Amino acid sequence: MKKGDHLFLIDGSGYIFRAYHALPPLTRKSDGLPVGAVSGFCNMLWKLMQDARNTDVGIVPTHFAVIFDYSSKTFRNDLYPEYKANRSAPPEDLIPQFGLIRQATRAFNLPCVEMEGFEADDLIATYCRLACEAGGDTTIISSDKDLMQLVGETVGMYDPMKDRQIGIPEVVEKWGVPPEKMIDLQALTGDSVDNVPGVPGIGPKTAAQLLEQFGDLDGLLARAGEIKQEKRRESIIANADKARISRQLVTLKNDVPVAEGLDDFVLHAPDGPKLIGFLKTMEFTSLTRRVAEATGTEAGDVQAVAVPVERADNAHGPDVGAGTPPVAQNGTGSEPRQVAETETTETPKQGDTPSLLAALRLERAATAKIDTAAYQCIRDIATLKAWVAEAREAGIAAFDVRATSTDPMQAELIGLAMATAPGRAGYIPFAHKSGNGDLLGGGTLENQVPLREALAVLKPLFEDRSVLKIAQNLKYDLVILSRYGIDVAPFDDTMLISYVLDAGTPHGHGMDALADKWLGHKPLQLKDVTGSGKNSVGFDQVDIDRATAHAAEDADVTLRLWRVLKPRLAAKGLVSVYERLERPLVPVLARMEQRGISVDRQILSRLSGELAQGAARLEEEIYLLIGERINIGSPKQLGDILFGRMGLPGGSKTKTGQWSTSAQLLEDLAAEGHELPRKIVDWRQLTKLKSTYTDALPGFVNPDTKRVHTSYALAATTTGRLSSSDPNLQNIPVRTAEGRKIRTAFITDKSLRLVSADYSQIELRVLAHVAEIPQLRQAFADGADIHAITASEMFNVPVEGMPSEVRRRAKAINFGIIYGISAFGLANQLSIPREEASAYIKKYFERFPGIRDYIEETKAYAREHGFVETIFGRRIHYPDIRSSNPSLRAFNERASINARLQGTAADIIRRAMIRMEEALDKAKLSARMLLQVHDELIFETVEAEVEATIPVVRHVMENAAMPAVSMSVPLHVDARAASNWDEAH
Numbered sequence: 013m014k015k016g017d018h019l020f021l022i023d024g025s026g027y028i029f030r031a032y033h034a035l036p037p038l039t040r041k042s043d044g045l046p047v048g049a050v051s052g053f054c055n056m057l058w059k060l061m062q063d064a065r066n067t068d069v070g071i072v073p074t075h076f077a078v079i080f081d082y083s084s085k086t087f088r089n090d091l092y093p094e095y096k097a098n099r100s101a102p103p104e105d106l107i108p109q110f111g112l113i114r115q116a117t118r119a120f121n122l123p124c125v126e127m128e129g130f131e132a133d134d135l136i137a138t139y140c141r142l143a144c145e146a147g148g149d150t151t152i153i154s155s156d157k158d159l160m161q162l163v164g165e166t167v168g169m170y171d172p173m174k175d176r177q178i179g180i181p182e183v184v185e186k187w188g189v190p191p192e193k194m195i196d197l198q199a200l201t202g203d204s205v206d207n208v209p210g211v212p213g214i215g216p217k218t219a220a221q222l223l224e225q226f227g228d229l230d231g232l233l234a235r236a237g238e239i240k241q242e243k244r245r246e247s248i249i250a251n252a253d254k255a256r257i258s259r260q261l262v263t264l265k266n267d268v269p270v271a272e273g274l275d276d277f278v279l280h281a282p283d284g285p286k287l288i289g290f291l292k293t294m295e296f297t298s299l300t301r302r303v304a305e306a307t308g309t310e311a312g313d314v315q316a317v318a319v320p321v322e323r324a325d326n327a328h329g330p331d332v333g334a335g336t337p338p339v340a341q342n343g344t345g346s347e348p349r350q351v352a353e354t355e356t357t358e359t360p361k362q363g364d365t366p367s368l369l370a371a372l373r374l375e376r377a378a379t380a381k382i383d384t385a386a387y388q389c390i391r392d393i394a395t396l397k398a399w400v401a402e403a404r405e406a407g408i409a410a411f412d413v414r415a416t417s418t419d420p421m422q423a424e425l426i427g428l429a430m431a432t433a434p435g436r437a438g439y440i441p442f443a444h445k446s447g448n449g450d451l452l453g454g455g456t457l458e459n460q461v462p463l464r465e466a467l468a469v470l471k472p473l474f475e476d477r478s479v480l481k482i483a484q485n486l487k488y489d490l491v492i493l494s495r496y497g498i499d500v501a502p503f504d505d506t507m508l509i510s511y512v513l514d515a516g517t518p519h520g521h522g523m524d525a526l527a528d529k530w531l532g533h534k535p536l537q538l539k540d541v542t543g544s545g546k547n548s549v550g551f552d553q554v555d556i557d558r559a560t561a562h563a564a565e566d567a568d569v570t571l572r573l574w575r576v577l578k579p580r581l582a583a584k585g586l587v588s589v590y591e592r593l594e595r596p597l598v599p600v601l602a603r604m605e606q607r608g609i610s611v612d613r614q615i616l617s618r619l620s621g622e623l624a625q626g627a628a629r630l631e632e633e634i635y636l637l638i639g640e641r642i643n644i645g646s647p648k649q650l651g652d653i654l655f656g657r658m659g660l661p662g663g664s665k666t667k668t669g670q671w672s673t674s675a676q677l678l679e680d681l682a683a684e685g686h687e688l689p690r691k692i693v694d695w696r697q698l699t700k701l702k703s704t705y706t707d708a709l710p711g712f713v714n715p716d717t718k719r720v721h722t723s724y725a726l727a728a729t730t731t732g733r734l735s736s737s738d739p740n741l742q743n744i745p746v747r748t749a750e751g752r753k754i755r756t757a758f759i760t761d762k763s764l765r766l767v768s769a770d771y772s773q774i775e776l777r778v779l780a781h782v783a784e785i786p787q788l789r790q791a792f793a794d795g796a797d798i799h800a801i802t803a804s805e806m807f808n809v810p811v812e813g814m815p816s817e818v819r820r821r822a823k824a825i826n827f828g829i830i831y832g833i834s835a836f837g838l839a840n841q842l843s844i845p846r847e848e849a850s851a852y853i854k855k856y857f858e859r860f861p862g863i864r865d866y867i868e869e870t871k872a873y874a875r876e877h878g879f880v881e882t883i884f885g886r887r888i889h890y891p892d893i894r895s896s897n898p899s900l901r902a903f904n905e906r907a908s909i910n911a912r913l914q915g916t917a918a919d920i921i922r923r924a925m926i927r928m929e930e931a932l933d934k935a936k937l938s939a940r941m942l943l944q945v946h947d948e949l950i951f952e953t954v955e956a957e958v959e960a961t962i963p964v965v966r967h968v969m970e971n972a973a974m975p976a977v978s979m980s981v982p983l984h985v986d987a988r989a990a991s992n993w994d995e996a997h
Contacts, residue, residue, distance in 0.1 A: 013075060013274040015147030020073040020279075021136050022060075023154035024080040024124075027053055028113055032106055033587050037502055038407050039478040040295050046105035047294050050112045054291065054299055057120055060153065060172060061282075062306065071151060075143075075277040078117045079135045080126040087129055088261050095261055096206050112294070119290035121282050123272060130268050133158055137264035140167050142274055158203075160187070161194040161264060174583065188220030196229040199259035208261050209254040213247045213784065222248075229259060243862070284309030382533050382572075387564035388438035389556060391459045396440060396466060399430060400473045406432045409473065410482040410571035413489040414439075414551055414563050419738065420491035421606065421714055421721045425463060426552045428470070429563035431571040437564040442466055444559065445552050467496055474500045482506065484523045484570045487726070490602040506573045508594040511727035512586050513577065516879065516889035521727045527569050530576045535569055536562045589885050592976075593919055594726065596926045600941070601724045601734075603929075608719030609942045609950070613710050615757040620706035623698050623750065630695040637688045644695060647673045653688075660686060683840035698750065705744065705754050712739045724944070731911050732886050732918035734944055742945055746997065755994035765955050767939065768996035769965045769987040771947040773798060774920065775830055775913045777981045782883060782912065783866035784980070787859075792981045799823040805859045806852070825856050829863060830913055832906030867909050874908040882915040883977050884923075920983070921947060924972035931968045937961050950993060958989040 013019065031052025038048035057078075088095045102110075117124040125135060136152055136159060143150045144166045152159050155171035160183050163169060169178035176182075183191050200219040202210015214222075222239075226232040233252045239245035248255070284307030291300040292314060304311040390396050403409035410431040415423035426444065431437035442463040474481060474493065483489050486505040493500055510521040519525045527533045541562045542548050551559065581587045635641050642649045651671025655663030660681055664672050675696070681689035712720045722736040729735055736742050745751030760766050776798060780788035791801040800811045803822035809815075824841050825833075833841075835850035842849065857864040871893075874880050879889040888911040893904040925944060932939050939953035939961045949969070953961050970983045990996040 013143060013146040013148045013277075017074040017143075017146075017148040018071050019075040019139065019143045019148055019150045019274065019277065020060075020077070021139055021150060021152050022057075022076075022078045023132060023136065023152065023156060023159070024078040024113075024117070025132055026154050026156060027056060027078075028106075028110070030582065031056060032103075032109075033582055037105065037478060037480060041478075042295065044478070046109060047112065047296075049106055049109045050116055050294055051296055051299075053113050054116050054120075054294075054296060056172065057117070057122075058299065058303065061120070071149075073151070073279055075148070075274060076279040077123040077125050077139070077272075077277045079132040079139075080114065080124065081132045082126040082128045082130070085129075086131050086134075087265075088131075091260055092257055094207050094209075116290060116294075119287050121280050121286070123277050125270075125272055127268060127270065130265065134265040134268050135270060137162055137266040138268040138270055139274065139277075141266045143167075146274060148274075157187070157194070157198070158262065158264070161191055161198075161262075163191040187216055189223055193223050193228065195259060195263050196223055196232075198262040199229055199255050200232075202254075202258055203262070206261070208258045209251070210258050211248055211251045211255050213243065218244065229255060243865075282307060285314045288314045382531070382565065382568060383435065384536065384561040384565050386435060387560050387568070389560040390438045390440040391461065393461060393465055393469065396461055396469050399432070399438060400469055402436075403430065403432050403473055404476065404479055407478060408432065408480045408482065408571075410437075410567045410574065411489070412483065412563055412566040412570065413492055414559070415492055416550060416552060418488075419721075420488050420723075421495075421608075421717070423492055425492065425496065427559065427563060428466075429567040431564070431567035434572050434575070435568065437568040437571075439560040439563045440466060441556060441559065443552055444554075444556060467498065471498050474498050477502060480504060482570055482574045484526075484566070484573070487598050487602050487605075487724070490599060491605055494602060494606065503595070503598075504574060504578065505595065505598060506570055506577060507727050508598070509574070509577045509581060509590060512590045512594055512886070513580055513584060514889060515727075515732070515887065516730045517891060523566065523569060523573075526573050526577075531569065531572055533569065535565055538562065584887075586885065586887065589887075593732070593884060593886065593922050593926075597726065597922055600925050600929065601726070604941055604943065605721050605723060607940055607942050607952075608714065608717055608721040609952070610719050610759050610761070611709055611713065612757045612759050613713075615759075616706045616709055616754075619750075619753055619757065620702055622753075623702040623706060626750075627695055627698040627702065630691055630698065634688065634691050634695065637691070644692065645699075647671075650692065654681075658688070660689070680840050683843060685843070697745075697748070701745075701750055701754065704740070706757075709739055709757070722943070729918075730888055730907075731915040732882070732888070732922070733914065733946065734918070741943060744945075752994045752997075755997065756992045758993035759991060760952055762991075763955060764952055765958050765989040765991060766942075766993055766996045767951040767953060767958065767961055767965065767987060767989045768993065769949045769951070769962070769969055769985050770997065771917070771921065771969065772984040772986055774917045774947050774983065776826060777979070777983060778883075778913045778916045778920075779830060779863065779866070780981045781979050782916075783862045785860055785862045789981050792984075795984075799826055802826055802856075806855050821852065825852055829853075829856065830910055832867070832909045870909050870912060871905045874905070880908045880912050880915075882912055882919050883973075884916065884919045886915055886919055888912075888915055917947060920972045921949070921969070923976075924969045925949065927972065928965070928968050931964055932961070935960065935964050937964060939965070948997070950996070953989075962987045962989065 028049055032049040037046070038051055039045060040047050061076075114124050126132070127135060133156075140150045140152070140162050144164075148166070150167045152162065152167065152169045153172060154169060155174075155178065159169060160178070163178065163180055163183055165180075170176070171178060180191060183189075183194065187194065187197060189197050197216060197219045198208070198210075200211050200214045200222065201216055202208045202214075222232050223229070226235055232248070233255065236245060236248045236252070239248065282303070284303065287303055287307070288300055288309055288311050291303060292311070300311055303309070388395075390399060412429040413425065414427040414429070415425055417423040425442055427439055427441040429437060429439045441460045444460060473479060475498065481500050481503045483503065483505060485507045486500075486503055490500055506526065507521045507523075510526055514521075519529050524535055524537075527535050538551075539548070541554050541558050542551055554562075581590055631644060634644060638653055642653065644650065648670050650673045651663070654660050654673065655671045661684075662677055662680060664677075666672050673692075675693070678689040678693050682693050709720065714721055720739065722741050723738050725735045725737065734742075744754050746755070758766070776788070777792055779785070780792055787801065787805055788798065791798050797811070797819075799819050799822045800814055802825070803809055803814060803818045804811050806822060806825075807818055809818055821842055824838065828838055828841065833853075835846050835853055838844075838853065839846040839849035870880055874890050874893050878891055878893065879887045881887055888908070890904040890908050890911075892900050893908060895901045895904070921944065925941065928941055928949070937953065937957050937960060939951045939957065941949060942952050943950040949965070951961065951965065966985045966987055969985045973979050973983070988996050
């Protein structure tokens with residue numbers, strides 16, 4: 013190598029996992045060998061080699077090498093045995109591909125470099141030094157922060173996902189320090205992915221500030237006593253040795269005794285026949301054609317070559333496992349979060365596009381015009397079989413079920429739409445009826461595919477593990493198809509991908525909103541096809557051409573959305589959130605919805621009568637207070653009485669000019685001692701319970717199963733909590749006698765029992781963990797009364813013999829703080845003067861300064877980034893947190909404070925639900941999960957298995973955060989069994 017030459021060094025292990033996660037599962041047709049990662053790797057490598065001149069790098073390499081990790085054990089394990097100890101085994105389908113990828117590298121005529129005892133990063137560091145000494149320049153193809161310490165005048169990085177150079181200015185912009193200080197920064201922050209300890213509580217921003225102040229790590233450790241912040245100072249002093257060992261672990265070794273020299277890396281053009289032979293063996297038809305065209309090789313003259321499948325478990329597998337993602341710092345310096353192996357430490361800017369993923373045909377589909385006239389109506393088995401074969405060839409199929417009802421438990425299949433490529437979509441009618449014009453050949457049921465025959469052809473496709481199925485709001489389709497004996501796998505859900513990416517942003521996650529935002533397209537509306545109001549008809553009576561246009565368009569749009577949205581998961585580092593928290597929950601919820609729960613109609617009827625009597629009594633009392641009979645359900649009449657005639661405080665008018673009578677306003681007035689608002693609130697509660705539950709629930713009983721089947725929504729809340737509808741079982745009040753009575757109507761058979769398992773104070777426990785509050789952590793560890801401990805800390809009152817009123821006040825503050833309660837709100841809740849409430853909050857923060865720090869850090873992070881993150885990496889966006897409107901800004905700040913806690917709690921119970929069925933099956937228990945209500949799970953089991961079931965349920969729930977996050981506060985679950993829900997709770 014000489015002056016003017018340029019070396020490209022590819023981080024091969026990083027490429028492997030990007031390729032693995034970028035594409036749907038793919039197997040070789042001839043023998044079922046998994047080759048998805050090999051396909052992605054080859055496409056990415058070919059794209060880089062062909063387009064080097066056209067990228068932002070702007071450089072044609074003269075030397076080129078792909079560097080791999082040899083194994084998981086290196087010299088760093090001798091320094092620190094726990095190094096990378098939390099890495100798990102790679103996915104089973106990836107293991108046989110490690111050796112194939114190395115063979116692919118050699119087929120491209122590129123050096124394949126690895127060395128026992130050293131990581132790929134050490135080899136890269138060594139070759140960077142050698143190239144510099146020879147007068148050449150180096151570009152590292154990666155965005156890994158571990159390699160940023162190498163960036164300098166002759167060494168740059170290139171992030172192929174965003175087609176972006178990373179030089180000295182970009183490192184400083186991202187991390188706040190120049191490349192030469194990245195080692196010290198990483199020594200302070202640590203790295204949960206690699207199990208580098210670092211200094212607890214020190215994040216990148218804090219580390220950068222400290223290094224700017226003290227120069228380097230040695231200077232910082234020597235002068236740590238000068239740090240003003242007590243918590244920070246104590247942590248650095250106590251963990252100085254951890255910082256030093258961390259520095260040794262993150263420092264890349266640039267003097268590895270490498271066997272290959274730079275002259276071995278001279279770039280040669282690919283050998284067309286050799287490369288094509290390998291690609292044909294892998295059965296990569298599309299890439300084979302492109303390579304043949306570029307190299308001038310006649311592909312038909314080249315024979316496939318024998319490619320043995322090598323083992324890659326210990327000797328040749330990269331040290332990053334994908335079975336259970338590790339934990340990485342989230343950038344706030346206060347908590348870990350789970351990330352996928354494809355995640356980069358760089359947060360992409362709005363508008364970044366993954367150029368290499370475009371080469372993998374994951375290009376944005378917005379550029380292709382949608383033509384509904386081009387869709388095909390599939391009317392016979394032969395045509396359907398051809399479409400199924402086409403889907404298998406493509407390895408992907410978007411689909412959309414059409415049925416007779418929005419209730420999947422009672423819906424009957426009408427037809428099914430399928431798309432195999434953008435613009436390539438069709439609709440299969442099963443059960444369209446005559447009744448609205450000239451349908452299907454003169455109003456007959458001819459020229460349709462018989463349902464039973466169609467399902468016999470479709471079932472193998474939907475259950476084929478080598479074909480990815482994609483849907484929008486997949487759970488509805490899963491429930492229906494499951495009732496017809498079809499289990500769909502594997503799958504993706506575009507609604508959930510959007511939800512993971514953009515929860516909290518103004519646009520919704522429905523198809524119409526997503527199509528408008530990402531494709532610039534407005535799909536045909538269902539009402540435009542079926543009509544609306546009195547003139548509407550069922551979809552099974554729609555003109556078949558219109559039905560085809562609408563249904564096939566939905567499948568086509570779904571596929572196009574997947575091509576746009578799926579790459580963003582990797583680019584934003586959110587693959588793990590989707591794959592660990594969202595996608596696997598879909599079939600779990602589908603099965604829960606199918607099981608349903610029994611209700612006792614007689615209990616509901618009796619309760620309905622009691623609620624009606626209670627409401628009638630309150631009405632008479634309200635009339636007496638008002639002095640006349642009015643319509644209590646009329647907000648206008650109530651507002652005129654409360655604020656017009658009576659002049660109660662706090663009145664404000666809505667945009668329509670009427671007085672507001674919101675529930676919160678009436679609650680505030682009731683808390684201040686006003687009798688009439690109190691009775692109105694109570695009346696509203698009783699009438700709502702009657703109309704929503706005791707009167708309505710019998711109407712939701714399925715005529716076939718005799719059970720109630722609620723529907724869970726995964727993408728309906730900002731924080732990740734589930735919601736339910738038809739009926740809504742999430743909002744039955746548990747703190748009122750009437751609400752508890754309604755729960756007694758949820759029953760089970762005499763031989764069975766309902767088991768309720770409920771997390772105890774989970775959000776407070778999460779707060780104690782993330783805010784690192786010693787008193788709360790200790791109290792939870794000891795199993796003490798957390799509210800009594802808080803009261804003792806605040807009011808200097810012994811726990812023994814503590815007055816109940818003192819504990820009640822501490823409890824109100826504990827829970828209120830989570831929701832950003834104000835002095836006004838606390839005063840109303842405790843019926844005390846606002847000044848006294850303000851003093852309580854001030855005292856609380858004095859006793860627990862870590863909570864105040866948590867609140868301020870969370871608000872600052874949200875203002876800077878526009879979102880907050882749970883400890884598992886879920887992002888919750890608050891775009892209005894920078895609003896110029898003080899009220900709107902304050903609301904978003906309060907919401908962001910709670911979102912990290914509530915969102916983490918929601919993630920934990922999701923993880924428990926995903927693992928629960930396997931744990932029960934493994935224990936050979938018959939218990940079935942029926943309901944999820946916020947922090948509670950309800951099961952049905954035979955009475956004889958109750959004692960065996962409860963410990964299994966508790967274990968899964970209490971360990972749900974592991975191994976991704978090691979909670980510093982134990983989770984606790986209360987579980988009971990009874991014949992009805994109320995007694996079990």
